[in-house]
Amino acid sequence: MEPAPTKSARHPLTNQADYQSGLSRGERQTLQHLFEKALEWLQHSPPNYQQTLAGLAQCMKSDPQAAVYCYEYLQTIEIAIAAIPLRFNWFERRENRKLVREIEQLVGAENWQAVFERAPKAIYYNPQHAQLLTLLATACQTTDAPDCARAYCQFALKYDPSCQATHCQIIINYLATGQFDDAKEHWLQLHTQNIFTRSQLHQLEQALPVEIQATLPTLELATEVDQLDKQLSQDPQNEKAWHQLCKLYQDNQLFSRALECCQLANQALGKSAEWEQFSLQLRKQQAEGRISFYEQASTASTNFAAPWLMDELTDELIRVRTEYYQSRCTTFPNDKDNFVRLAWCLSEADNSYEALTVFNNIDLSQLTPRWSVIALLGQGETEQRLRQFEKAVESFKNALNIFEKSLADIQQSDPELVDIPTLQHEQIGLRLLNRSKLLAQAMDLPQITQQCAAIAKKTSLSIDI
Known part of the structure; x- marks a missing residue:
């Protein structure tokens, strides 16, 4: 059963729009003032990190869906540790680990209000803890705060690039926000960066929504891309290789890479109407492929797309198609x-x-x-x-x-x-x-x-x- 997520202790509403409307204008202004005041402490010499973190923590508890508070808190923790390393004795470290386990239990129990209330303290005493940040990303994603979830994931991957749960969570985050290309791009990078073995990649793939599994790039694709990249680095004027690389990306629905490839080919070979038309065609196919994927996903049992997403994707498709046919009519x-x-x-x-x-x-x-x-x-x-x-x-x-x-x-x-x-x-x-x-x-x-x-x-x- 879908849980009824809560956005804060004071505003137990069901989604981000409702939460924001639950805050009065005066409350939002107070939060903004508190946020600005917290950041001012960083301008002191030396910076007062404790005051900054205290102010940001209060902002996070009041509005846990605001990605800017989450990001600034994580960034300030990172800077503070570099300037003044935190040292805990064995007893403190044991108590700190309890905070992580507590967050894990609360996420498992879907007690989102308690998770967000305890998040700042848990992060403070467990800085740069990838598992903790991934748990918080899961809580944000589940309660319709994808921007906040992505901030947690990005910091978690910075601290532990081999955390499978984090990679899984950020791919789901991309899918939930309509960034189909970015989800596939992230997966392709896992192949090329050799972070995981084939067995580990298979395990990670099985943890992803079934809708995306069939569309993920393969290891063989990564090998072919690498070979063509080497050819083009040695001979940038090789038009055949440029076409092969673009076609490879296009066939695997990696349209962002295909568009970038078109742009680079156009620069290397001299500006050509052919590449410009191909770019417009790719943008059209990208918009069509994206909406087709989400239409199929909406009929499945695991619908991870928000209700508003299809409207946005449809508007984008109409805009891209209009631009495409305007160009075709002129050409x-x-x-x-x-x-x-x-x-x-x-x-x-x-x-x-x-x-x-x-x-x-x-x-x-x-x-x-x-x-x-x-x-x-x-x-x-x-x-x-x-x-x-x-x-x-x-x-x-x-x-x-x-x-x-x-x-x-x-x-x-x-x-x-x-x-x-x-x-x-x-x-x-x-x-x-x-x-x-x-x-x-x-x-x-x-x-x-x-x-x-x-x-x-x-x-x-x-x-x-």
């Missing part, structure tokens, strides 16, 4: 299909007037019947959204006429080849008939309703008339 003006795709992208991005301008400028005589129907369908939907109902009816009517004359060709077309996300989950003909029928019924136009019914009878499409 390849004779490919009229791209203008239809661009107009749909603009419409999906709620840029209805701009989309309508593109739709109106499309010459249907230069399109196939299928693309003519897609263009008119998009134009009609956009006009309907702008409450231009008479024009929408006319667009739908023209689309129905073309559709009726070319039923077989349009019905057999593959929605995936259209490359318009809205139409990939719904047949073009069915969408056209439903939209036309609903508008015709609302405007009392029986002729169009009858035409939709007649077309439906000629096909396998089923609509309610």
Whole structure:
């Protein structure tokens, strides 16, 4: 059963937004003042680390989800130890270890309020303790504080790069925040840095969510990348090697590396429109691959993606696709299909007037019947959204006429080849008939309703008339 995480002793609310809204404006200002005052002690000569840590500890307890408090506390501890090494006798060390075990028990019991209350003291008496920081990262991740969790993980890996639990936690953190590429990049680095044996890597892989396991880079990929890197270091003008390296990254969905490779290739070989177009294509595939991964993960039993994540990924996909097709239309003006795709992208991005301008400028005589129907369908939907109902009816009517004359060709077309996300989950003909029928019924136009019914009878499409 999912625990009900609490954000502090005073505000036992369920997520970060609720917690922040639970603090009044005056309380936030007080925390900010306390934070600034704590940092001022570092400006003294010599710096007063104890006062700084005391102030930051209070901030952490009041707002355990604020990554800035967590980061500054860990950073100050690190600086303080370098300046004034902490020394504990055997009895103190034993008591200090008890604090770590206590945090471990509290995390196991999912008592997040107690974990965050005791965190500053446990960190102070167990500085640079990777296991402790990983436990705190787990608590933050579970209570919807991914930024704070990542800060703990980054410091933990600095102190113990071989801690498997920390590597597992930071990969989960990347996945939970939509950074699919970073999760895979981190895994590839584990191969190349030779921190773990194959057996250890296999154990770590099994501890990760099952959704990511099938997409992780292999050791063989790391070997191939290393070989191509050596070739390019000896011969930066080797265009074939650049293409092979980019293709290798692309095939393994390591799009961040592929984009970096494109940029380096463009610099080494001289600026080329080919590499710029390839970069835009990679960005589009990156956004599409990311949202595809999370759509599949959302149907699994272990859904680690926050509810807001899909909305952000969808917005990013629409933005990237719009930029991609704007470039394609400029570079390849004779490919009229791209203008239809661009107009749909603009419409999906709620840029209805701009989309309508593109739709109106499309010459249907230069399109196939299928693309003519897609263009008119998009134009009609956009006009309907702008409450231009008479024009929408006319667009739908023209689309129905073309559709009726070319039923077989349009019905057999593959929605995936259209490359318009809205139409990939719904047949073009069915969408056209439903939209036309609903508008015709609302405007009392029986002729169009009858035409939709007649077309439906000629096909396998089923609509309610």
